[in-house]
Amino acid sequence: MASICILPFTRRRFLGAAAAWPLGLLAGCGRHEQTVGPVYQTAPGDGSGAASYRLAVHPLHNPTKLLQRYGELADYLSARLETAHIGIEASNDYAHFEDKVVGRAPHLLLPNPYQALRALDHGYRVIAEAGDSADFRGLFIARRDRVPATPAELRGQVLCYPAPTALAAAMLPQLWLAQQGLDVRAETQSVYVGSQESAILSAHRGECALGVTWPLPWRAFQRTHPTEAAELVVVWETDPLINNAVMARDDLSPVFVASVRKVLLDMATQDAGRALLEHLEIARFNPADGARYRDAMERFLDDYRAKVGDLP
Structure with a gap:
């Protein structure tokens, strides 16, 4: 029996929607071209003059729930980076998120490991692992x-x-x-x-x-x-395999990226950070780099191609 792909057509309204575009349709099981859809993001900066950055999180939850949960992470980062405001951007589906990566629109990413491997080829680099590998x-x-x-x-x-x-x-x-x-x-x-x-x-x-x-x-x-x-x-x-990545675009200031990485890795040592990690259901942010993701994913993808077939 041949496999099929279906997208849900339920229409929803979400808090924090910045714009609404016509939804692209997915034909068969292939990726559709030029996927478009609503852009869900937190409110812009507070007018303090801090530089604004967007962190796009792949669809771990529906956009409303994702914005609620990861908006707290954005606030946590913004409060500790001082000269930077981080906003969370959600996507209406996986393909929409992946098109953003190809377009290099977000400054920061939280993709799954397969998306991370693709993002490495589009000028993003891994700065941390979001959670323990055993939970993936x-x-x-x-x-x-x-x-x-x-x-x-x-x-x-x-x-x-x-x-x-x-x-x-x-x-x-x-x-x-x-x-x-x-x-x-x-x-x-x-x-x-x-x-x-x-x-x-x-x-x-x-x-x-x-x-x-x-x-x-x-x-x-x-x-x-x-x-x-x-x-x-x-x-x-x-x-298990390897958990979701945190990635930064390669044209960002190394000082800024290092600061983001330090705040993430230090969260498990702070009372407020531990409380937020528990709410996000992330054990901790762990040190990681692109080589670790390439190694884990390339071995997995070799097995997938051999036993399942072509990659999605």
Whole structure:
């Protein structure tokens, strides 16, 4: 059964929307060209004269929730950088975020590792890892009343993922299934529903055999949807890889970039920083560089190509 891609067409209003453009459509499973959509960002600077920088975060949550959570990180950074104001920019979907990277629009990025590898080729460099690598793994979520006993039972079934390039919540799980003997693209139907929460809810509604996500949104879902979460169970999980990156554009001042990196790495040593990390569900920001991401990702992508097929 051939895989398909689906984008949700629900219309939403979000706080902090800076502009609204017509949404591009995704045809088949390929990337659509010139993806456009709403730009979600925090309010501009406070008029203090501080230089403004934009930190674009890939779709860890829906834009409203992402702005609420990571807006606090922006405020934390801005307060400690003194001469810089950091604003958070969210995207309506993964492809929209990735188009921003290609266009080098944001100054700072928080991408997943696959997006980080691509960003390295567009003039961004890694300055930190956002969280511990052990927490970056895929989770297969099923209703408690329809748990598959083995991966072989998924043949002919629908699986819901956030997006083709969601590394922990699509690519890692697809490789894991291939390692269990499934031809993911020929024997299962992949539906891409646009967000982590949508993938989990699709499993709960019985729209797919499994919803695929990763630990951070699953923990958030258990808090915000306790009734639905009680009717779901994690069936399998993948091995970990490497966690999300923090990246800076290569034309930024080295002094500014070093200051951002220091504030991030020092967060776990400060009371306010630890409280914010707990709210973001990030254990800590760890030292990292592009070489570490290239090494981890190139080995993973070699396996993916060999066992799953062409890269999304």
